[in-house]
Amino acid sequence: MSKKKAGYFEDRKGISRRELFRLAGATGAGLAIGGGGVGAAVAARDILGAGTGGIVGAIPFFGRNQAGITTPQQDRLVFAAFDLTTDNVSKVRDLLREWTTAAALMSEGRPVGEESENVYLPPDDTGEALDLSPARLTLTFGFGPTLFEQDGSDRFGLAVQRPATLAGIPSMPGDSLEPERSDGDLCVQACADDPQVAFHAIRNLTRIARGTATMRWSQIGFGRTSSTSRAQETPRNLMGFKDGTNNIKAEYEDLMDQHVWVQTGDEPAWMRDGTYVAARRIRMLIEVWDRSSLNDQEQTIGRHRTSGAPIGGEDEFDPIDLEASGSDGKPLVPTDSHVRLSRENPDEQILRRGYSFTDGMDPKRGQLDAGLFFISFQRDPQKQFVPLQRRLAENDALNEYILHTGSALFAIPPGAREDGYVGETLFESA
Amino acid sequence: MRAALSLATIFVLTLGAAGCGQGPEAEKEDTGTTEETSGSASSGSASASASQAAVPEADIQSTPELEAAVDEYRAYVVGETDQLVEETALFTGAVLAGNVEEAKETYAPARVHWERIEPIAATLGDLDPNIDAREGDVPDDEWRGFHRIEQALWVENTTEDQEEYARQLQADIEQLQAEAQNLELQPADLVTGSIELLNEVSAGKITGEEERYSRTDLFDIQANVEGSEAAFEALRPSLEQSDPELVAEIEERFGAVYETLEPYREGDGWVPYTDVTEEQRRQISQSIDALGEPLSRVGQALEA
16 A cells, blocks of 8 residues: 555645645544445446545545435535625626635535635635645535525526426424525535545635625535445434435436436436435434433334334335334334334435434524534435425324424536536526 | 734734744644734733744745835825814814714714724734724723723713713824824735734624624725725736736635625715625625635745
8 A cells, every 4th residue: 555655646746735634534434334246346346436546535526416416425515505795697607606616626526716825815725725635525405496486586597407306495384494404596515534525615605605695505524424325324313313324326327317316318318317405404302312212212203212223123124114003003113203204105215314413402402403414415315305395294193303404406517618607507508 | 903913913923934844733832822812911911922923034035015004004004093082082072072973973873094004003012992992901900091081972871971981082192093004014014914814804893793882884894995906996906917817816805795795885974884784695605705715815926
């Protein structure tokens, strides 16, 4: 490994001592790979980032689809939504061009902008990631419904391009949504294995946007609650249960095409190879959950806590038998359990990519403000996420322990071409 | 109060770096002496180290434009101290006359002239804590100045026992005016000053902590922005040759800030800051941030 490092070092001129840290970081990533088989090999390449000119730990920014969706899920998240402060569509286009340039650089672990010798100027890059590896940073950009139309106004001449399915998430029973944690004209999802790398990316994109867009809300996630690759272990959420066992895995390309990627023939055409992201800030009533008995907890989720197996099963990946009933004649997996309600309709499969979050303490209640920042990607949110979430909102036993405090839906356009920019298919078709 | 400390730090950093090419280590040592707390003990040492650090000649290629910029801005600062003396006299006169209403009316208009030049004024003599300390910035028995009287006027609705504070304030302001006559500025002071005035708004004023009794924060905010613009205007001829686009962008964003503030005008002044909602405060804050990015690039004018 160390010889390889040295050779790599010499191969790339103009890149500084930061390489050393990159390689050190990649060693850690290599150790983290679990599982086996073909999927693992694919994932390992992605994790080590062999795709981007050989920069270890870098995930290519350009491509057919945006990165950060099928990328084996990184450990950390900073998600941000922005509101545009301009009414000039060419300024929006300029911003997306600048964001694309910066995102491509940061994905390779490079600073944004240029280094200047002038000590009277602030540096272009804010600097806190200079010595860090790319940490598999991905930046995923999206467009909210209000980009296309706001209060009935076609503010940028894009209304005709608006996907019908980008209609927003209708209000659900039990919603406690806060406007300052919801919606937005644009979004950026930054995922990385190093929280500082993810934060640095959002900070610099926010800075670049100043004068054109302002941050509307932001959420930090400290640990992934899903696995998006068979090579990854299923993580646990803050309720202590394994989450995302039945997630669509990136290796199943036919399922990805069926449920995640917008296909040829889907409207509008500019969204082909894109997808839609639903984000929900789901606060857990931690104190209430913590005083529920193990039995209550397992009946609520529909799985055993330690093994992750469905109730009645032994292994995490045992099929969920919705027909099985216990000695009392009642279904083994309760009718109002989270796992049963989530699985009732196979057409509603989604790619989950959520993160645990905490924002410290809620001073009003004196309780922990923590939970799940739910993220899902789907081909048609009105046919997948919305009916699924409605069924959960109406019936889920879990509702006793959670509050939905933020909500947003964004169209994720296809990946940018190397000499193009993210969102080009929308803005050039307008 | 806080301005003195942070500006001092910037002086140390910029002049240190420009003056003798000290490395980052040396800079770190310098800033280490200016404790970043807002107590009175540190404010004295911060001012002292600022003036010491300002001694080395800044290593900037002087041009006729830059010299003119320094002269123009220096005249602006002196002019503001002159008006500050006049307007403060109306305020302290009302306090001495026991006229609460007139004192309240003349308070914010006097402070405008302080706020327009705050980062520079705060380095003149050691007058800043005497003039502008807020409750808790200094030990209670040393607290005096504008905000001491502000509290009596708005909380107690009286001028009683404020006479001595009024006399001291007037004397301090007049001393400030005298110090301004000997003011020596470098081009870098204009660059840091214009940004520092915006930082005043972003870091403190926007939350409403500055004028916590009188709620006249919008007077201060507008004055900070105007002072920032004055420094930028002085530098404009140097910038216009090198980067006319930057000049246009900065102008546009100053305009956007004024436009954001405009709805809160009331008569000759401004609505009480308590009438400005959190969301509106956020809009003001973000318009200042949008201006700060291009404005922070005026340092280009100093590039040889």
